[in-house]
Amino acid sequence: GAVVSQHPSWVICKSGTSVKIECRSLDFQATTMFWYRQFPKQSLMLMATSNEGSKATYEQGVEKDKFLINHASLTLSTLTVTSAHPEDSSFYICSASGSGRLADTQYFGPGTRLTVL
Amino acid sequence: GQQVMQIPQYQHVQEGEDFTTYCNSSTTLSNIQWYKQRPGGHPVFLIQLVKSGEVKKQKRLTFQFGEAKKNSSLHITATQTTDVGTYFCAGRGRGADGLTFGKGTHLIIQP
Secondary structure (H helix, E strand, O other): OOOEEEEOOEEEEOOOOOEEEEEEEOOOOOOEEEEEEEOOOOOEEEEEEEEOOOOOEEOOOOOOOOEEEEEEEOOEEEEEEOOOOHHHOEEEEEEEEOOHHHOOOOEEOOOEEEEEO | OOOEEEEOOEEEEEOOOOEEEEEEEOOOEEEEEEEEEOOOOOOEEEEEEOOOOOEEEEOOEEEEEOOOOOEEEEEEOOOOHHHOEEEEEEEEEOOOOOOEEOOOEEEEEEO
């Protein structure tokens, strides 16, 4: 149990376009979802935390107008990278936690590799 | 803000040798978690420690949480090639929603 999927697994886009990444909890209700980015051989950097039905809380230095997060349901959160540029190329990973015994653990999705040309 | 430091960054060991990674937080933590990420994969939850001085074991892996709840360690006994990957600690401060991840320790095993 506690499976999180991400779509797409990789995407290549032109500079200036917007890209939407979906994160779904497949077999549990994700009350909280987290979005991270990870550069090669580096640690996870938390970008934002979102609770279902409310606005995401962004970490310091993360532009909320550039990285739009929507957590419209208990099983889906989306991250939209608007007007993407080459420096936005990275590995984006979401994680989700639920309630009860699922509250203390973050279950990670497989990640989305974004390459901006 | 809260900082979590992890050492060493890289560790090369011969298969069969032991391995330890250490994690230190700038602030007292409510809990600490450990994750493993295989090359090309995503982080996978290993364990959570909550109590001061807590020690937990999973087969060849031993996890410790310091008395002051500011440091933690992961020790692997007799490493195997399947242990290859990056081990991250992640601390949760009091009242914080998200985890602060350490930079990870890359474990490289030479057969």
